[in-house]
Amino acid sequence: MTTTPSDQGQGVSLGMPQLPAPDYPDDVRARLETDAREIIARYPDSRSALLPLLHLVQSEEGYVTRTGMRFCADMLGLTTAEVTAVATFYTMYRRKPSGDYQVGVCTNTLCAVMGGDAIFEALQEHLGVGNGGTTEDGKITLEHIECNAACDFAPVVMVNWEFFDNQTPGSAKRLVDDLRAGAQVEPTRGAPLCTYKETARILAGFPDERPGAVEASGSAGPASLIGLRLAKGEAAPARVVHPRTSGPQDVTPNDEPETGQATEEGE
Numbered sequence: 001m002t003t004t005p006s007d008q009g010q011g012v013s014l015g016m017p018q019l020p021a022p023d024y025p026d027d028v029r030a031r032l033e034t035d036a037r038e039i040i041a042r043y044p045d046s047r048s049a050l051l052p053l054l055h056l057v058q059s060e061e062g063y064v065t066r067t068g069m070r071f072c073a074d075m076l077g078l079t080t081a082e083v084t085a086v087a088t089f090y091t092m093y094r095r096k097p098s099g100d101y102q103v104g105v106c107t108n109t110l111c112a113v114m115g116g117d118a119i120f121e122a123l124q125e126h127l128g129v130g131n132g133g134t135t136e137d138g139k140i141t142l143e144h145i146e147c148n149a150a151c152d153f154a155p156v157v158m159v160n161w162e163f164f165d166n167q168t169p170g171s172a173k174r175l176v177d178d179l180r181a182g183a184q185v186e187p188t189r190g191a192p193l194c195t196y197k198e199t200a201r202i203l204a205g206f207p208d209e210r211p212g213a214v215e216a217s218g219s220a221g222p223a224s225l226i227g228l229r230l231a232k233g234e235a236a237p238a239r240v241v242h243p244r245t246s247g248p249q250d251v252t253p254n255d256e257p258e259t260g261q262a263t264e265e266g267e
């Protein structure tokens, strides 16, 4: 929020932002325009480039500013209202200054019951911030996130959209401590971790130049791929997984309980 010069003299604020949004410095704008034209050229209809362009401006400032939205509108012939409507709809676009590392704890149903809720509570207390809050050192922004299609590795924590599988409150606290200390942190699978701005540039569609990053992209886990194997006609034995107490156990169809029969001891 800003006040106009005349407002300042009278001590009155209208609560209105500066209009239009300030532009980027010339050198930044020239660099972003070059990148934006490369992105726009990938699409038959330029407005289809809006999502990657929002990632591009996010890679510049760490979040989508009004300046960034004005830039997207200018490049695509859209109104800033149209760009704002999109930027505020998707949760992958941040609307305020945030940390180098976005730590997202999945609190959707499966992760929640497997410990996601406990992890989120532990991290809130450990970091002293609530949902969407950023630590004072500017390193960590904590938020709860929706299902990231990694339910077979629940509970899942994501840092800058890289997976940290099968977490516990203790392992999650060690993770954020290492991130704040600048220690090397390796995701459970996928590419090595990079900062949020670097991640945003990759999401804008520019290649990840780091050696080995693409090859390390990982894949879905066995539980997610069972449906695909069945669709291909590959036999896959039914599996019963006892979380925490023991590993998966293969069972044959003849071992399956009759309808209504208890599946766990004591049930």
Ligand code: FES
Pocket: 106, 107, 108, 109, 110, 111, 112, 146, 147, 148, 149, 150, 151, 154, 156
């Ligand atoms: S519920 Fe957490 S990844 Fe699906």
